[in-house]
Amino acid sequence: MTDLTSFIAGLPKAELHVHHVGSASPRIVAELAARHEGTSPVPADPARLAEYFEFRDFAHFIEIYLSVVDLIRDDEDVRLLTYEIGRELGRQNVRYAELTVTPYSSVRRGIPAKAFCEAIEDARSGAARDFGVDLRWCFDIPGEAGLPAAEETLRVALDERPDGLVSFGLGGPEIGVPRPQFKPYFDQARAAGLHSVPHAGETTGPETIWDALRELGAERIGHGIAAAQDERLMAHLAENGIPLEVCPTSNLRTRAVTDLDQHPITTLVAAGVPVSVNSDDPPMFGTTLEQEYATAARLLGLDTAGVADLARAAVRHSFRPGDGKAALLAEIDAYQAAQG
Numbered sequence: 001m002t003d004l005t006s007f008i009a010g011l012p013k014a015e016l017h018v019h020h021v022g023s024a025s026p027r028i029v030a031e032l033a034a035r036h037e038g039t040s041p042v043p044a045d046p047a048r049l050a051e052y053f054e055f056r057d058f059a060h061f062i063e064i065y066l067s068v069v070d071l072i073r074d075d076e077d078v079r080l081l082t083y084e085i086g087r088e089l090g091r092q093n094v095r096y097a098e099l100t101v102t103p104y105s106s107v108r109r110g111i112p113a114k115a116f117c118e119a120i121e122d123a124r125s126g127a128a129r130d131f132g133v134d135l136r137w138c139f140d141i142p143g144e145a146g147l148p149a150a151e152e153t154l155r156v157a158l159d160e161r162p163d164g165l166v167s168f169g170l171g172g173p174e175i176g177v178p179r180p181q182f183k184p185y186f187d188q189a190r191a192a193g194l195h196s197v198p199h200a201g202e203t204t205g206p207e208t209i210w211d212a213l214r215e216l217g218a219e220r221i222g223h224g225i226a227a228a229q230d231e232r233l234m235a236h237l238a239e240n241g242i243p244l245e246v247c248p249t250s251n252l253r254t255r256a257v258t259d260l261d262q263h264p265i266t267t268l269v270a271a272g273v274p275v276s277v278n279s280d281d282p283p284m285f286g287t288t289l290e291q292e293y294a295t296a297a298r299l300l301g302l303d304t305a306g307v308a309d310l311a312r313a314a315v316r317h318s319f320r321p322g323d324g325k326a327a328l329l330a331e332i333d334a335y336q337a338a339q340g
């Protein structure tokens with residue numbers, strides 16, 4: 001097991017499903033909480049943070065998530081947060097990451113869209129230079145904020161069009177937030193060349209995934225674990241090569257699944273559905289991408305070669321432009337060969 005752990009640690013990896021504010025380390029969250037003490041329920045003591053991050057259910061998770069979002073109040077906070085995420089990804093030998101960023105939350109709090117985009121782009125340059133990580137953005141609509149949020153997210157994406165932007169997403173709760181209402185926004189984003197990557201089938205059933213495919217033109221699905229309940233859907237995903245971004249520990253911690261050993265990833269893989277493994281909101285869920293790989297290896301019975309294939313899948317499913325995918329695949333090959 002130790003061998004596999006160190007193999008995973010050194011393996012060059014891609015991360016496709018990780019949220020911006022949800023990646024803030026306990027140190028950063030505590031620092032921001034201390035800065036805004038008295039105006040936020042978030043504890044400034046890192047030791048108490050773990051307790052604060054015990055989620056009763058998905059709705060409670062979103063409530064806590066938004067309280068952390070509220071700590072990001074100016075573009076310097078955005079710059080620091082994003083750069084530090086790059087550091088943590090680099091430490092894990094993540095070479096490429098698509099970070100789900102929610103510009104609406106920041107713009108609504110008074111950070112101008114231009115300043116927000118400049119801050120993430122500065123951090124992108126810094127992360128490439130200092131940590132060897134290529135960061136890209138998925139701008140997501142926070143579903144609970146409805147159509148005004150969709151409108152604003154699209155506006156920021158199209159007007160600012162930061163260099164790292166590759167895709168358009170939809171996050172937050174699924175219950176009470178039907179996917180089809182967002183179709184016009186996804187249509188426009190796709191027409192402008194952005195990839196469609198909505199969350200679906202994390203907390204509701206397979207019908208939400210069908211909606212994401214039919215109405216939003218999903219090319220990849222955030223979570224999508226409910227597909228395991230629908231044979232026809234799994235066959236459709238397999239035949240059309242539509243990958244799911246699976247985040248095992250997240251599903252346990254938000255109580256979308258009750259037992260990690262019963263996680264649907266095994267059913268999905270057995271049905272030939274393309275999957276990658278991702279960390280979602282790692283410090284909030286007490287995990288890392290390395291741990292998610294270890295968990296997937298255990299659930300799927302993978303050895304080092306299987307784990308390397310899992311890393312290759314994430315690269316292939318990514319929207320990395322140019323010859324970036326081929327370069328990262330070659331890095332994985334070289335690493336695997338060197339490990340013998």
Ligand SMILES: O=c1[nH]cnc2c1ncn2[C@@H]1O[C@H](CO)[C@@H](O)[C@H]1O
Pocket residue numbers: 019022062065100101102105140141142143144171172173199202250280281
């Ligand atoms: O696992 C998740 N599922 C859905 N949304 C999430 C998750 N983690 C973080 N967010 C974030 O929740 C906010 C409110 O909609 C959004 O910013 C979304 O990106």
